[in-house]
Amino acid sequence: MDIIKKQTRREFLKKTGLAAAGLGLAGTAAFAGNKTASKNSLPHWKGFNLLDFFSPDPERPRPPSHEDYFRWMRDWGFDFVRIPMAYPYYVEFDRSRHITPDEVYNISEKMVENIDRIVEMAHKYNLHVSLNLHRAPGYCINAGFHEPYNLWLDKEAQQAFNYHWEFWAKRYRNTSPDKISFDLVNEPAMRDDPNDQHSPVRAIPGEVYRKVAKGATEAIRSANPNHLVIAGGNNVGTTVVPELLDLGIAKSNRGYFPAQISHYRAPWAFADIDALPEPKWPGQVGNRYFSREMLEEHYAPWIEVVKQGVGVHCGELGCFNQTPHNVFLAWFSDTLDILTENGIGFGLWEFRGSFGILDSGRADVDYEDWYGYKLDRKLLDLLMKQNI
Numbered sequence: 001m002d003i004i005k006k007q008t009r010r011e012f013l014k015k016t017g018l019a020a021a022g023l024g025l026a027g028t029a030a031f032a033g034n035k036t037a038s039k040n041s042l043p044h045w046k047g048f049n050l051l052d053f054f055s056p057d058p059e060r061p062r063p064p065s066h067e068d069y070f071r072w073m074r075d076w077g078f079d080f081v082r083i084p085m086a087y088p089y090y091v092e093f094d095r096s097r098h099i100t101p102d103e104v105y106n107i108s109e110k111m112v113e114n115i116d117r118i119v120e121m122a123h124k125y126n127l128h129v130s131l132n133l134h135r136a137p138g139y140c141i142n143a144g145f146h147e148p149y150n151l152w153l154d155k156e157a158q159q160a161f162n163y164h165w166e167f168w169a170k171r172y173r174n175t176s177p178d179k180i181s182f183d184l185v186n187e188p189a190m191r192d193d194p195n196d197q198h199s200p201v202r203a204i205p206g207e208v209y210r211k212v213a214k215g216a217t218e219a220i221r222s223a224n225p226n227h228l229v230i231a232g233g234n235n236v237g238t239t240v241v242p243e244l245l246d247l248g249i250a251k252s253n254r255g256y257f258p259a260q261i262s263h264y265r266a267p268w269a270f271a272d273i274d275a276l277p278e279p280k281w282p283g284q285v286g287n288r289y290f291s292r293e294m295l296e297e298h299y300a301p302w303i304e305v306v307k308q309g310v311g312v313h314c315g316e317l318g319c320f321n322q323t324p325h326n327v328f329l330a331w332f333s334d335t336l337d338i339l340t341e342n343g344i345g346f347g348l349w350e351f352r353g354s355f356g357i358l359d360s361g362r363a364d365v366d367y368e369d370w371y372g373y374k375l376d377r378k379l380l381d382l383l384m385k386q387n388i
């Protein structure tokens with residue numbers, strides 16, 4: 001994760017001019033009866049990300065999600081799963097070389113059926129599913145696959161992006177909007193070279209992001225006009241995009257602030273992990289005092305959007321397993337409190353793995369044996385407190 005300049009409430013209000021009176025008020029009429037006391041037009045969905053289709057290479061899968069996971073989620077009071085997908089997972093092409101623009105369209109029915117099965121299991125246990133393109137044609141925040149073009153700059157990439165979303169919209173058009181929604185692209189940001197993980201990350205120009213999001217939304221609605229569309233925040237999901245506020249779509253932010261807590265010693269996030277100061281919460285970390293107040297300032301623009309009637313959900317949040325557990329839980333408690341107080345639901349990254357409640361690999365947790373898995377009971381209890 002690159003350290004991104006955050007957007008303050010003052011900057012956000014200056015950009016929007018409080019002109020939200022003309023919004024389509026995203027969120028969609030489908031959830032009009034589910035508003036929280038904070039006026040968030042989305043339900044207070046709470047749950048987890050499942051990484052079955054996160055890898056672009058189906059020969060290198062993540063551990064599969066089992067039906068037990070969905071039953072446990074339901075029994076613990078959760079109602080949401082987000083499924084981040086890499087589009088190369090479900091297309092056919094010669095993997096001995098780079099994919100071509102024509103091959104991006106070769107959607108495999110067999111691979112799509114694998115995704116269908118996860119969706120069906122989630123629905124069996126009354127969990128809402130958010131389908132997300134973690135890797136879209138021409139863009140991913142992560143390296144590991146060579147894209148043939150740039151989603152933000154190339155019309156050909158945008159046409160392929162729209163094609164994929166129209167496909168998913170058609171596939172689930174007979175599924176209730178209460179059960180499934182469409183999250184356009186994970187953690188949008190601009191890179192000059194989308195295939196270079198070390199290429200600097202910056203904000204996408206607002207009008208460019210608007211064009212891409214509007215095109216994909218129209219593709220979805222052409223086949224499926226009633227389902228919720230969600231767009232991630234700019235700057236790797238962190239900042240509000242004023243140019244999207246009138247499109248009638250919901251917004252997704254991130255719960256990884258500050259990264260020195262959430263991604264402490266994560267090698268993909270920091271070039272020199274040994275140079276990082278010891279994380280504390282609250283406390284002095286490097287040249288800044290970390291506190292709940294800094295979180296409130298960070299999330300203020302998103303809360304302002306909620307107050308304006310636009311649906312907001314935190315699609316990802318959590319903490320890598322190198323942050324001391326007590327520091328993680330103290331910081332995470334404040335983060336969850338702020339989101340919950342404003343009716344903003346969340347999806348923990350992840351269910352099982354280094355950020356998850358199962359088999360996280362933390363060295364300082366007294367795990368509970370849970371049907372052969374190692375359960376972080378303290379983390380689960382903290383998450384379950386939000387089930388109100």
